[in-house]
Amino acid sequence: MTQDARVAGAPRPASRARERLALPRPSAKATATGIAVAILRHVAPGLLVRIAGRATDGGIPPFVDLLRIAELAGTLPSTDPSSSPTGILARFPQLADVATRDVVIAGPHGPVRARTYRPPHPSGIGLVWVHGGAFISGDLDRPDAHWPALELAHRGVAVVSVDYRHAVRGVHHPVPSDDVLAGWRWAAAHAAELGVARGALHLGGSSVGASLAAGVAKRVRDSGIPETTPAGLVLVTPFLHSSAAPWPADLLARMRASTRSAVFSPDDLTHLAWNYAGRRSVLDDPYAFPANGDLAGLPPTLVITEEIDTIRTSGEDFASRLRAAGVPAVVRMTPGAAHSSMSRPAEPTAQVTLDAVAEHLLGRWSPQA
Structure with a gap:
């Protein structure tokens, strides 16, 4: 049958094929x-x-x-076996003073796993934290989930670490975002019993967890439902765009030669975004990729980038656009660090990144600076 002979308004397979984002074969x-x-x-x-x-x-x-x-x-x-929960406590025994509790939160796609971290000496500050994992891996025991939560709670910040469904086997946006939103709403509703003062609950994450956190902040801003707005955003090595900035091949090679950690190519980052989106139209979605759309009205934001990381341009651009939209935002780069250093607690750069987050949350410097 020719295109002209099709019934008006009938679905067109070619259009559906163009809408689906097809990845290269593994x-x-x-x-x-x-x-x-x-x-x-x-x-x-x-x-x-x-x-x-x-x-x-x-x-x-x-x-x-x-x-x-x-x-x-x-x-x-x-x-890295030393970055397991047992390995972390063996390396940092002082963190054993933090009380943890696993909870299950009702979400639109089923139960959402979360874990609370209660400080031995509460400051009244709270943080909802989301781990990384390229949208396809990770859980509450992942080092960039468990270790920062323990460290921040040890210093006085109550933390709720939130898990989410992975973008595998047909799962795409908004499912992971919906899980994180459910976790945020639960934490906001239970803030007082967690020891968090009114208006002192922040939202943040590591790598793609930071992207999910920023997207949820935009959903909260636009919801029209009276719910707690995050006091601030903490975005550590975030990837916030639907495609990656190009990097010269020689610079990419030098970055890879300087670290044993992951240095993602622009193609890999674009494929990561495509897999999360699933459909071409989602690449423009302001909640799937928070760099899209209006940034006005978002909370004051800390963006932490790392030097040996192709993702850092995404965070830098996002912070610049936040400031242009009237949102207080600061970028701090960890020198010598590769992407997601908090996934490797034994590295000195991980402590530098963690300290920057703690200083921000506990008020030792201002995002207006």
Whole structure:
């Protein structure tokens, strides 16, 4: 049948195909790795961590391969046993004074897991925190979820760490955002019993968790429902755009040569965004990618970037546009750090990043500075 012979208004397969964001095919090695990870997760998790740690010494696979592994295995394996919850307490025994409790929150797509961290000496400040993981991995035990929450609570900040569904096996925006919004609303409703003073509950996250946090802040701003507005945003190494800025190949090579940690290519970041969006129209959505649309009326914002990180331009641009919209915003860069240093608590740069967050929340410097 020709295009002219179609019934007016009938769905057009070509249009649907153009709307769907198709990623490159993963490698056969990624499929084999995903199957192996799925098996080892259940029969030899300790061996899996050691194997994954050695594998990352040669750099991380392309995003589409990571996605394939995560879809087959359910998550991406940890690469550092010292960054497990047990390992963190062994390294930082003073953090054992923080009381934690796992909670389950009702969300629109089912239960949302969260964990509260109660300070031994509360300051009245609170933070809802969201972990990273490229939208496809991570949980409440992930180092950039558990370690910052323990550290901040030890210093007096009550923390609610919120998990979310991964963008795998057909899950796309807004499902992870909906989970984080449910976590925010729960924390706001329970702020007083968590020891958080009125108007002192902040929202933030690490990497794509920071993107989810910023998107939820925009949803809260635009909801028209009387609910607590975040006192501030804390965005650590955020990726807030639907595509990545280009990087010269020689500079990208020098960055990769200077660290054993992940340095994402612009193509990988774009594929990450496409996978989260699922559909072409979502790339312009201001809640899926918070750099889109109006930024006026958002809370005062701290953006932390890291030097050896292609994602840093996203945070820098977002902060600049916040200031242009009249929102107080500051960028602080951690020198010598690779992306998501808080996922690697043993690194000195992780402590520098963590200290900047703590100083901001506890009021030792002003985002208006």
